[in-house]
Amino acid sequence: MRTLVTGGTRGIGAAVARRLAADGHDLVLGYARDDAAAGRTAAECRALGVECTTVRADLTTAAGVEEVFAAAGALTGVVNNAGATLHLGALADTPPEVVRATVDLNLTSALLVARSAVLAMGRSRGGSGGVLVNVSSGAATLGSPGEYVHYAAAKAGVDALTLGLAQEVADDGIRVVGVAPGIIDTTIHADAGDPGRVGRVGPRVPLGRAGRVEEVADAVGWLMSDEASYVTGTTLRVAGGR
Ligand code: NAP
Numbered sequence: 001m002r003t004l005v006t007g008g009t010r011g012i013g014a015a016v017a018r019r020l021a022a023d024g025h026d027l028v029l030g031y032a033r034d035d036a037a038a039g040r041t042a043a044e045c046r047a048l049g050v051e052c053t054t055v056r057a058d059l060t061t062a063a064g065v066e067e068v069f070a071a072a073g074a075l076t077g078v079v080n081n082a083g084a085t086l087h088l089g090a091l092a093d094t095p096p097e098v099v100r101a102t103v104d105l106n107l108t109s110a111l112l113v114a115r116s117a118v119l120a121m122g123r124s125r126g127g128s129g130g131v132l133v134n135v136s137s138g139a140a141t142l143g144s145p146g147e148y149v150h151y152a153a154a155k156a157g158v159d160a161l162t163l164g165l166a167q168e169v170a171d172d173g174i175r176v177v178g179v180a181p182g183i184i185d186t187t188i189h190a191d192a193g194d195p196g197r198v199g200r201v202g203p204r205v206p207l208g209r210a211g212r213v214e215e216v217a218d219a220v221g222w223l224m225s226d227e228a229s230y231v232t233g234t235t236l237r238v239a240g241g242r
Contacts, residue, residue, distance in 0.1 A: 016220045062112070133179060136179065142242070
């Protein structure tokens with residue numbers, strides 16, 4: 001098993017990398033800027049006994065997507081995880097360039113990574129088949145009014161990607177599935193300008209707290225495993241009941 005995790009060096013992606021390493025996947029971890037986090041996560045994965053390389057490339061550029069897949073080589077799994085909310089606020093108060101950047105990263109790049117995943121893993125294209133996991137968000141079905149409607153709309157596009165692509169490539173040996181995390185304790189919230197979001201929103205979730213990265217990673221690990229061999233075209237919500 002050899003799996004690419006985009007955004008696999010911090011937050012949810014890093015937890016996914018550690019979980020997949022424990023399951024015996026050799027790994028390629030993509031990231032954008034944070035070399036120190038990449039080094040740390042890769043070392044943690046290697047300590048679990050697998051091969052792990054990192055690729056620094058911006059997935060919002062065509063060259064970046066190409067670079068990551070060229071470095072990855074033959075793959076049996078792709079976790080399409082890189083993403084960010086970038087900004088919090090009502091749509092009318094969100095600058096147009098932020099709306100574009102949010103859709104570009106969370107939807108267009110996810111589509112291009114999925115496209116490259118099919119080229120890398122599709123049996124009719126010389127691959128050996130595999131699993132693509134798209135990381136969506138509970139926002140896709142909640143709409144996130146007042147916070148980031150544009151991000152929610154992009155993630156709803158990711159859910160449509162999972163549904164459609166799964167049917168398109170089912171007979172090419174690829175399962176396409178999604179996870180939709182609710183509020184998870186990572187720095188994504190602080191990076192978007194709201195460091196208190198986990199503490200504020202977590203207690204309002206039915207399970208009474210924000211989720212941990214490992215709880216999302218375990219869902220991804222199961223979806224990638226043979227235990228989920230009849231699961232495709234669906235998105236599993238990991239959102240504490242919300
Ligand atoms: P995070 O902690 O901010 O980590 C994001 C990862 O993506 C980092 O490895 C980052 O690289 C990488 N990345 C960001 N922009 C990139 C780009 N342009 N090109 C390549 N890599 C890029 O985020 P997270 O909270 O773990 O979120 C992971 C995924 O889960 C995202 O798709 C997010 O939308 C989704 N999600 C998160 C939550 C939540 O509450 N945390 C909830 C629902 C869905 P650097 O380290 O180099 O910046």
